Amino acid sequence: xxxxxxxxxxxxxxxxxxxxxxxxxxxxxxxxxxxxxxxxxxxxxxxxxxxxxxxxxxxxxxxxxxxxxxxxxxxxxxxxxxxxxxxxxxxxxxxxxxxxxxxxxxxxxxxxxxxxxxxxxxxxxxxxxxxxxxxxxxxxxxxxxxxxxxxxxxxxxxxxxxxxxxxxxxxxxxxxxxxxxxxxxxxxxxxxxxxxxxxxxxxxxxxxxxxxxxxxxxxxxx
Amino acid sequence: xxxxxxxxxxxxxxxxxxxxxxxxxxxxxxxxxxxxxxxxxxxxxxxxxxxxxxxxxxxxxxxxxxxxxxxxxxxxxxxxxxxxxxxxxxxxxxxxxxxxxxxxxxxxxxxxxxxxxxxxxxxxxxxxxxxxxxxxxxxxxxxxxxxxxxxxxxxxxxxxxxxxxxxxxxxxxxxxxxxxxxxxxxxxxxxxxxxxxxxxxxxxxxxxxxxxxxxxxxxxxx
DNA sequence: ATAATAGCAGAACAATTGTTCGCTGTCAAG
DNA sequence: CTTGACAGCGAACAATTGTTCTGCTATTAT
Numbered sequence: 001x002x003x004x005x006x007x008x009x010x011x012x013x014x015x016x017x018x019x020x021x022x023x024x025x026x027x028x029x030x031x032x033x034x035x036x037x038x039x040x041x042x043x044x045x046x047x048x049x050x051x052x053x054x055x056x057x058x059x060x061x062x063x064x065x066x067x068x069x070x071x072x073x074x075x076x077x078x079x080x081x082x083x084x085x086x087x088x089x090x091x092x093x094x095x096x097x098x099x100x101x102x103x104x105x106x107x108x109x110x111x112x113x114x115x116x117x118x119x120x121x122x123x124x125x126x127x128x129x130x131x132x133x134x135x136x137x138x139x140x141x142x143x144x145x146x147x148x149x150x151x152x153x154x155x156x157x158x159x160x161x162x163x164x165x166x167x168x169x170x171x172x173x174x175x176x177x178x179x180x181x182x183x184x185x186x187x188x189x190x191x192x193x194x195x196x197x198x199x200x201x202x203x204x205x206x207x208x209x210x211x212x213x214x215x216x217x218x219x220x221x222x
Numbered sequence: 223x224x225x226x227x228x229x230x231x232x233x234x235x236x237x238x239x240x241x242x243x244x245x246x247x248x249x250x251x252x253x254x255x256x257x258x259x260x261x262x263x264x265x266x267x268x269x270x271x272x273x274x275x276x277x278x279x280x281x282x283x284x285x286x287x288x289x290x291x292x293x294x295x296x297x298x299x300x301x302x303x304x305x306x307x308x309x310x311x312x313x314x315x316x317x318x319x320x321x322x323x324x325x326x327x328x329x330x331x332x333x334x335x336x337x338x339x340x341x342x343x344x345x346x347x348x349x350x351x352x353x354x355x356x357x358x359x360x361x362x363x364x365x366x367x368x369x370x371x372x373x374x375x376x377x378x379x380x381x382x383x384x385x386x387x388x389x390x391x392x393x394x395x396x397x398x399x400x401x402x403x404x405x406x407x408x409x410x411x412x413x414x415x416x417x418x419x420x421x422x423x424x425x426x427x428x429x430x431x432x433x434x435x436x437x438x439x440x441x442x443x444x
Numbered sequence: 445a446t447a448a449t450a451g452c453a454g455a456a457c458a459a460t461t462g463t464t465c466g467c468t469g470t471c472a473a474g
Numbered sequence: 475c476t477t478g479a480c481a482g483c484g485a486a487c488a489a490t491t492g493t494t495c496t497g498c499t500a501t502t503a504t
């Protein structure tokens with residue numbers, strides 16, 4: 001009478017999958033076996049377990065046995081990855097560069113931007129990246145204008161050719177320049193080829209705050 | 223000895239928040255109280271509970287009491303959408319602007335870039351966006367340098383203040399400028415405030431190819 | 445100095461939740 | 475008809491996990 005089984009996903013498999021997704025979206029964490037049973041009309045936890053086993057074998061879900069709510073959809077990554085970068089503050093010519101609060105990294109949507117990881121050639125560790133919003137037109141020689149967002153990797157040193165954010169204590173000045181080490185000091189080269197470099201003596205103070213890895217300019221106006 | 227934190231998030235609050243996010247990202251479900259304690263160096267579950275209560279009062283997290291792993295970040299954005307933009311080609315000063323093959327739109331990872339939709343303030347329809355890679359330094363007056371990627375929305379007209387990509391047939395020139403309509407024609411204003419605008423007479427030909435909505439500069443070298 | 449309180453640990457306790465096992469009914473093949 | 479795989483139920487069990495209570499210490503206010 002009842003079509004026993006065609007193949008692939010049965011009615012209950014689908015229901016469980018659907019519930020898994022919905023519950024995760026709604027609640028922010030996966031359901032328990034009992035909750036799954038309740039939602040799909042299965043009265044026994046063992047039957048739910050039975051189906052979960054099957055779904056796992058089919059590769060539809062991943063399970064962490066023995067731990068509560070250890071179920072997740074295997075197929076949770078359709079498009080490419082993206083990651084969130086905290087916006088530490090504004091970068092202004094006459095003020096020191098803000099850096100994110102040390103080792104801890106918590107931030108919400110208000111103070112962060114999303115970047116598709118595909119924009120980074122090497123999928124290197126980019127956990128510690130942070131971003132700054134440019135304030136004012138003082139960085140135009142770095143081809144960066146007011147409102148641009150610069151994504152930086154924190155570092156204290158730089159290789160030749162890197163664009164770095166530096167703080168010059170003697171001039172009370174923050175600037176973005178290409179960095180070159182030379183025999184008698186450092187050369188800070190503006191990105192704009194029509195502008196002249198700044199030479200820094202070997203003993204002059206120079207604080208490299210980070211290496212610029214990306215600049216994003218949004219033209220949209222809301 | 224230990225400076226008692228008076229205001230805001232203490233060190234442990236931050237650590238817990240950070241761990242919550244990391245664990246959820248890694249595992250797909252929230253951690254237990256004991257796991258939080260282990261990760262943050264708190265040896266007692268009651269202390270973890272103590273901090274979770276505080277974080278909940280501060281509105282940083284939401285808790286479902288009595289249920290396992292019932293913790294989630296309050297403003298948990300599901301790390302929103304992203305979409306794929308085809309790179310139609312290169313934009314060169316002396317050549318016409320390539321445009322994507324109209325409705326015929328297929329493209330793969332090699333010829334496209336991913337943009338997080340959160341970067342667009344208005345979640346307007348951006349199905350028809352396309353991107354161009356800038357070739358050469360001829361666009362420096364638009365604060366765009368060699369290798370930059372400009373994301374454009376195709377259009378034939380523009381509003382005042384939009385940055386547009388235009389083709390000037392009389393000069394055989396492609397350029398990116400801010401667009402202003404004036405009584406006797408059009409004014410094409412460079413982004414760099416130190417440079418002078420180009421005036422276009424009303425009868426001179428002017429082909430607006432698209433409106434620039436974003437510029438992305440990757441400093442990474444592979 | 446004394447009291448009050450925040451910060452913390454440890455352990456006992458209670459609730460939740462995953463696992464296992466026995467049992468029943470159906471259906472198709474031998 | 476019998477058998478066995480499959481789908482299912484319910485309950486007991488064990489592990490995980492949240493809650494609560496007692497006590498200790500250091501800092502701060504009275």
